[in-house]
Amino acid sequence: MAHRWGMVVDLDKCTGCEACVTACHAENNIPTAGATEAGRGRAMHWLRVERYWEGDFPDVKVKFKPVMCQHCDNAPCEAVCPTYASHQTDEGLNAQVYNRCIGTRYCANACSYNVRFFNFFNPQWEKPLQLQLNPDVSVREVGVMEKCTFCVQRIKSGKSAAKADGRELKDGDIQPACVQSCPAGAIIFGDLNDHESRAARLTHSPRGTKLLEDEGTEPKVTYLQRQSWNEPDTQ
Amino acid sequence: MNRTRNNPLADDLIRPLLHTSVWFYGAVLVLATIVLCGAAAWAYQVWYGIGVAGINWPVFWGFYLTNFVFWIGISHAGTLISAILRLVNARWRRPVTRCAEVITVFALMIGATFPIIHLGKPWLFFWLAPYPSAREIWPNFRSPLVWDFFAINTYLTGSLLFLILPMIPDFAVIRDRSSGLRRRIYGTLALGWQGTTTQWHRLEAAMQIMAVAIIPVAVSVHTIVSFDFSMAHVPMWHSTIFGPYFVAGAIFSGIAALIIAMAALRRTLRLHAYLHPLHFDNLAKLLLLMSLLWGYFVFSERLTVWYGNQPSEMAVFWATQRGEYASLYWTMVFCNFIIPVGILSFRRLRTLPGIVLVSCGVLVGMWLERFLIIVPGLANKPLSYSWGTYSPQPTEIVIMVATFAAMALLYMLFSKVVPIISIWEMKVGNQPHPALPADEEEEQQGLWRARP
Amino acid sequence: MNAVYALYDNPAAVQRAVDGLRAAGVADADIQIMSSEPFEEYEFGHKDSASWIHWIAGLGGITGLTAAYLLTSLTQQAWPLRTSGMPIVAPWPNLIVIFEMTMLGAILATVLTLFVSAKLPRRLPPLYDTEVSDGYILVGVQRTSGQPLGDVTAALEAVGEGRVKHVGR
Numbered sequence: 001m002a003h004r005w006g007m008v009v010d011l012d013k014c015t016g017c018e019a020c021v022t023a024c025h026a027e028n029n030i031p032t033a034g035a036t037e038a039g040r041g042r043a044m045h046w047l048r049v050e051r052y053w054e055g056d057f058p059d060v061k062v063k064f065k066p067v068m069c070q071h072c073d074n075a076p077c078e079a080v081c082p083t084y085a086s087h088q089t090d091e092g093l094n095a096q097v098y099n100r101c102i103g104t105r106y107c108a109n110a111c112s113y114n115v116r117f118f119n120f121f122n123p124q125w126e127k128p129l130q131l132q133l134n135p136d137v138s139v140r141e142v143g144v145m146e147k148c149t150f151c152v153q154r155i156k157s158g159k160s161a162a163k164a165d166g167r168e169l170k171d172g173d174i175q176p177a178c179v180q181s182c183p184a185g186a187i188i189f190g191d192l193n194d195h196e197s198r199a200a201r202l203t204h205s206p207r208g209t210k211l212l213e214d215e216g217t218e219p220k221v222t223y224l225q226r227q228s229w230n231e232p233d234t235q
Numbered sequence: 236m237n238r239t240r241n242n243p244l245a246d247d248l249i250r251p252l253l254h255t256s257v258w259f260y261g262a263v264l265v266l267a268t269i270v271l272c273g274a275a276a277w278a279y280q281v282w283y284g285i286g287v288a289g290i291n292w293p294v295f296w297g298f299y300l301t302n303f304v305f306w307i308g309i310s311h312a313g314t315l316i317s318a319i320l321r322l323v324n325a326r327w328r329r330p331v332t333r334c335a336e337v338i339t340v341f342a343l344m345i346g347a348t349f350p351i352i353h354l355g356k357p358w359l360f361f362w363l364a365p366y367p368s369a370r371e372i373w374p375n376f377r378s379p380l381v382w383d384f385f386a387i388n389t390y391l392t393g394s395l396l397f398l399i400l401p402m403i404p405d406f407a408v409i410r411d412r413s414s415g416l417r418r419r420i421y422g423t424l425a426l427g428w429q430g431t432t433t434q435w436h437r438l439e440a441a442m443q444i445m446a447v448a449i450i451p452v453a454v455s456v457h458t459i460v461s462f463d464f465s466m467a468h469v470p471m472w473h474s475t476i477f478g479p480y481f482v483a484g485a486i487f488s489g490i491a492a493l494i495i496a497m498a499a500l501r502r503t504l505r506l507h508a509y510l511h512p513l514h515f516d517n518l519a520k521l522l523l524l525m526s527l528l529w530g531y532f533v534f535s536e537r538l539t540v541w542y543g544n545q546p547s548e549m550a551v552f553w554a555t556q557r558g559e560y561a562s563l564y565w566t567m568v569f570c571n572f573i574i575p576v577g578i579l580s581f582r583r584l585r586t587l588p589g590i591v592l593v594s595c596g597v598l599v600g601m602w603l604e605r606f607l608i609i610v611p612g613l614a615n616k617p618l619s620y621s622w623g624t625y626s627p628q629p630t631e632i633v634i635m636v637a638t639f640a641a642m643a644l645l646y647m648l649f650s651k652v653v654p655i656i657s658i659w660e661m662k663v664g665n666q667p668h669p670a671l672p673a674d675e676e677e678e679q680q681g682l683w684r685a686r687p
Numbered sequence: 688m689n690a691v692y693a694l695y696d697n698p699a700a701v702q703r704a705v706d707g708l709r710a711a712g713v714a715d716a717d718i719q720i721m722s723s724e725p726f727e728e729y730e731f732g733h734k735d736s737a738s739w740i741h742w743i744a745g746l747g748g749i750t751g752l753t754a755a756y757l758l759t760s761l762t763q764q765a766w767p768l769r770t771s772g773m774p775i776v777a778p779w780p781n782l783i784v785i786f787e788m789t790m791l792g793a794i795l796a797t798v799l800t801l802f803v804s805a806k807l808p809r810r811l812p813p814l815y816d817t818e819v820s821d822g823y824i825l826v827g828v829q830r831t832s833g834q835p836l837g838d839v840t841a842a843l844e845a846v847g848e849g850r851v852k853h854v855g856r
């Protein structure tokens with residue numbers, strides 16, 4: 001049976017440390033925009049940690065929400081692309097083919113989660129930072145869209161490593177950079193078609209919700225959250 | 236009933252082609268300079284990347300797409316209006332149709348460049364066209380941008396032919412009345428037109444069919460442009476009213492552009508004998524009608540959003556109604572509704588300067604309308620963490636100004652090459668009708684009045 | 688070839704000239720009328736009118752429709768890529784492309800028919816007079832060399848106004 005990759009983010013464990021964001025940048029050759037350009041909305045974070053405050057000082061609660069591409073089954077970004085740069089793969093990944101992209105940016109507008117990023121300029125790395133580029137990931141040129149791939153290069157190499165060893169792929173063999181780097185173990189990745197995988201089991205957790213579920217996009221990322229957390233004081 | 240000895244009609248209408256004032260050259264020079272500045276700005280953008288424009292995350296579409304929708308809207312001035320007037324045989328249409336059709340063709344050409352200008356990789360724009368390529372991949376026919384490609388292609392081809400076909404007899408007139416190089420050029424353009432009865436019949440039949448065909452195409456074009464927005468899950472974009480709303484807005488701004496162009500032609504080419512106050516008055520009434528229709532659509536759109544009270548849509552609603560974009564929003568309402576209704580409803584105020592003033596306001600208002608549809612929705616998408624803002628950068632502004640200059644320039648050059656009022660259609664309008672027996676005459680009286 | 692024609696300055700005279708030519712036994716197809724404007728209100732203005740051009744437009748539309756249907760459905764099947772959970776051959780969006788290409792087909796067929804049946808573009812034939820552009824209406828008959836045109840000349844002169852001119856010979 002084909003794989004169907006999915007992710008679970010446990011918000012009750014997330015501390016908002018942003019190690020995942022850093023790991024994502026390093027793994028996927030995501031350029032940094034610099035302060036000025038970031039101020040103009042040109043920063044690229046395939047994975048970002050959204051912070052929401054609740055309550056008034058001093059009784060403030062901060063909620064962290066790591067948001068990456070939700071790899072929706074009914075992804076609004078896909079159909080609007082005139083060149084099939086954005087489409088759904090057989091393994092349920094929402095793929096972005098950089099070489100097909102002509103930069104209409106329609107997908108980014110159609111995306112309800114704003115997780116698609118555009119190369120407004122050719123990416124640059126100050127020397128010697130170019131030496132840390134990941135050779136498994138292509139560097140995107142000016143004018144194309146990019147976004148979280150669930151570290152598709154790691155999925156590929158995990159599958160070929162298993163094949164080379166002549167064994168079945170095990171749950172946990174493949175770890176995207178964010179999963180690997182999360183100190184709290186809040187992000188879980190796995191095959192949703194493998195009912196024994198942690199990700200598949202946690203997807204059905206009663207704590208689970210989808211982001212903007214009523215948009216009907218059928219995301220493959222599930223957020224776990226204790227539902228009583230927000231209940232007002234009963235005193 | 237000698238209709239030939241004094242033939243002031245053809246003389247008057249060909250005169251602009253033969254005599255050019257110094258002012259014309261001056262204006263061409265100024266406009267061409269502005270257009271070149273725009274071209275330079277685009278080259279700069281292609282060289283450094285589209286980041287020189289103000290678009291950002293999350294407002295990925297800004298001035299360029301606003302101008303795209305605006306110009307495609309302006310293009311509804313011509314072919315649609317002239318096709319409708321042709322079909323209903325409105326007598327007063329004859330001096331107006333060509334002025335209008337020219338606007339369509341040029342506005343479409345200008346509008347269609349914006350989706351290319353706005354691309355991240357403009358040099359690959361032809362990937363939208365369906366052709367067998369080494370990439371073995373065809374366009375995604377589910378994408379509204381591909382619908383745009385087909386719709387604009389059909390509309391541009393149709394309007395271009397709709398404009399050019401009735402020009403052939405006029406080229407023949409110029410050919411016969413000139414000599415030397417001009418005679419050879421217009422002789423080639425006239426394609427050997429003699430004006431035989433067969434040719435006239437074929438031309439009129441073709442124009443009739445084209446008029447019928449072009450109306451649904453025009454409606455579809457702006458509906459599809461609206462689909463670019465309404466197909467996406469962006470708050471206040473995802474609306475079923477957008478199709479008719481955009482079409483009405485397009486005709487609204489188109490009529491305004493037509494009025495301005497006609498007033499300019501009347502003054503500069505001294506066409507007072509052909510473009511009468513009546514024409515402006517009739518167009519002004521149409522403009523008033525479209526203004527009321529526009530108000531109706533805006534009210535329906537706003538009311539349903541407000542009553543539905545969905546959080547993500549209300550964020551956009553309040554941002555436009557009394558937030559960041561409120562000043563632009565109320566300027567739009569003022570220009571598109573309050574001023575037109577306030578001035579055009581009263582016969583005493585419906586003077587030529589008044590009508591032109593209202594039309595200029597409508598162009599401003601309709602431009603703002605497109606901006607206010609595109610930007611606030613993108614800036615206030617459902618996840619409030621990703622809210623953003625947009626401010627245009629010099630590149631975008633220069634390119635936008637250059638397209639207005641390009642429109643004026645193309646229009647001026649066109650009016651120097653082709654009679655801007657169709658000579659033969661004016662002649663048909665002036666035809667005497669044949670004498671009939673008294674009883675038949677009586678019977679036909681009503682018909683004659685109705686005929687063009 | 689040789690030809691004779693007359694220039695009249697009003698359509699009523701043209702109508703009389705045409706009637707005279709017919710009375711003199713000239714076939715309708717041989718009578719050529721040229722003007723700088725169409726005359727819908729006179730009988731001679733309806734010569735050579737035809738309604739089959741509408742059918743050609745319809746055929747063009749059907750051609751466009753078929754082409755668009757094949758283009759959309761075949762290319763979608765050629766390399767099936769899934770997007771937004773939509774079917775591989777997505778009927779609703781395809782309808783939009785089909786509509787546009789139908790209309791394009793109809794428009795192009797119409798214009799093509801116009802050019803072919805009005806015999807455009809062509810070199811300006813010898814039977815023509817630039818005074819047509821001044822508002823005169825030309826009525827002429829053209830025959831292969833050697834055939835006499837006396838009857839035609841007589842019929843054209845019988846109208847009582849206008850100027851009769853000869854071409855060729």
